[in-house]
Amino acid sequence: MSSSIKRNPTREVRIGSIFIGGGHPVAVQTMCATKTQDVEATFAQIVQLTEAGAAIVRVACDSENDAAALECLSGKIRELEPKLREKINISVDLQENYRIAERIAPFVAKIRYNPGHLHHAERETPWREKVRWLVSVARKHDLALRIGINCGSIDPSKKAEENPIFASALDHVSWMRELDFDRFCVSLKDSDPANVLEINRQFAKIYPEIPLHLGVTEAGVPPIGIAKSRAALEPLLFEGIGDTLRISLTVSNDRKKEEVEAGQALLRDVAEGRRTVTEGWKHEGLNIISCPSCSRVQNGRFVELAAQVHEMTGYAREYPLTIAVMGCRVNGPGETDHADLGLWCGPECVNLKCRGVLLGSFPYGEILDKLKEQLDLLIARIDEKSL
Numbered sequence: 001m002s003s004s005i006k007r008n009p010t011r012e013v014r015i016g017s018i019f020i021g022g023g024h025p026v027a028v029q030t031m032c033a034t035k036t037q038d039v040e041a042t043f044a045q046i047v048q049l050t051e052a053g054a055a056i057v058r059v060a061c062d063s064e065n066d067a068a069a070l071e072c073l074s075g076k077i078r079e080l081e082p083k084l085r086e087k088i089n090i091s092v093d094l095q096e097n098y099r100i101a102e103r104i105a106p107f108v109a110k111i112r113y114n115p116g117h118l119h120h121a122e123r124e125t126p127w128r129e130k131v132r133w134l135v136s137v138a139r140k141h142d143l144a145l146r147i148g149i150n151c152g153s154i155d156p157s158k159k160a161e162e163n164p165i166f167a168s169a170l171d172h173v174s175w176m177r178e179l180d181f182d183r184f185c186v187s188l189k190d191s192d193p194a195n196v197l198e199i200n201r202q203f204a205k206i207y208p209e210i211p212l213h214l215g216v217t218e219a220g221v222p223p224i225g226i227a228k229s230r231a232a233l234e235p236l237l238f239e240g241i242g243d244t245l246r247i248s249l250t251v252s253n254d255r256k257k258e259e260v261e262a263g264q265a266l267l268r269d270v271a272e273g274r275r276t277v278t279e280g281w282k283h284e285g286l287n288i289i290s291c292p293s294c295s296r297v298q299n300g301r302f303v304e305l306a307a308q309v310h311e312m313t314g315y316a317r318e319y320p321l322t323i324a325v326m327g328c329r330v331n332g333p334g335e336t337d338h339a340d341l342g343l344w345c346g347p348e349c350v351n352l353k354c355r356g357v358l359l360g361s362f363p364y365g366e367i368l369d370k371l372k373e374q375l376d377l378l379i380a381r382i383d384e385k386s387l
């Protein structure tokens with residue numbers, strides 16, 4: 001379907017049974033939101049997402065128990081009938097515990113590392129040494145890598161830069177060159193579609209040969225999550241930029257395949273020359289960003305909470321404020337720093353922040369009232385100014 005899309009001449013990178021770049025069709029990917037250690041649920045989700053058309057499915061792996069679960073999953077995948085088995089390509093999502101890469105390498109096709117998370121592990125080890133080691137694992141096990149940079153978890157040493165996402169990418173790409181390793185792709189994700197558009201254009205101009213994975217992070221619930229993703233991804237695809245993509249949506253586990261369907265619909269429109277967004281599209285009024293959830297969600301009530309926040313804040317739709325609702329501490333503290341009001345979910349309580357300042361941690365049953373109190377205060381200030 002997507003082979004008719006005009007493409008930049010990026011280099012070909014193999015990820016398990018598929019290739020990205022080099023003129024191959026744009027691959028739609030997504031990520032499991034089940035607990036990785038719940039092998040039955042994760043296996044069912046991998047199969048469901050692959051059958052829906054996901055060329056790559058990402059799974060979070062942070063611990064030895066996750067790695068053991070991945071090993072079991074790999075065994076179960078091997079038992080599938082060949083036609084389905086060959087379509088499954090697992091990418092592992094690393095966090096601070098990057099050393100787990102060697103343990104899980106035999107069971108996956110790709111490793112995604114986040115430069116921001118790499119910084120926090122083994123602080124005495126320079127990041128270049130950590131990447132050198134990851135590259136050696138990838139070489140030994142015939143894997144691809146993704147340098148996955150996310151606005152919510154930027155390497156602290158880059159935060160003062162004018163464009164921290166871009167600065168981080170340039171460092172890592174240069175180091176890959178020095179290591180003489182080119183089996184990698186890059187993603188530059190932000191929750192603001194305009195930034196995603198700009199950064200990816202800039203990157204593709206400097207490194208036209210490097211395959212890009214596109215996505216707007218924390219796009220939120222559909223349909224607005226789809227509109228935000230399209231605002232960045234559609235113009236990029238029309239310009240030939242992008243080799244894989246993900247439409248991140250805050251939906252419950254039984255609806256996760258909607259991410260894949262939204263990605264396929266986007267590719268179909270681009271292939272048929274249909275533009276659905278105008279350049280410069282901006283979200284007007286209240287902007288609610290929320291992560292798509294993953295294995296790391298600390299309380300299953302997160303997705304429901306994100307939906308409740310949408311419903312409860314309906315009365316404030318016209319106000320130019322941003323509310324971030326995040327599933328865990330990974331991108332939660334960073335992303336909520338940039339919002340007017342931020343919620344990031346812990347196991348029992350939800351942390352509430354106002355413009356970067358932590359106001360407290362509240363039980364799930366109380367958080368909506370607390371959020372409304374703060375929202376009303378911000379609205380009162382805006383109304384006062386406009387009098």
Ligand code: SF4
Pocket residue numbers: 291292293294295296297298326327328329330331332
């Ligand atoms: S913020 Fe946490 S739960 Fe949400 S997608 Fe990121 S890692 Fe997963």
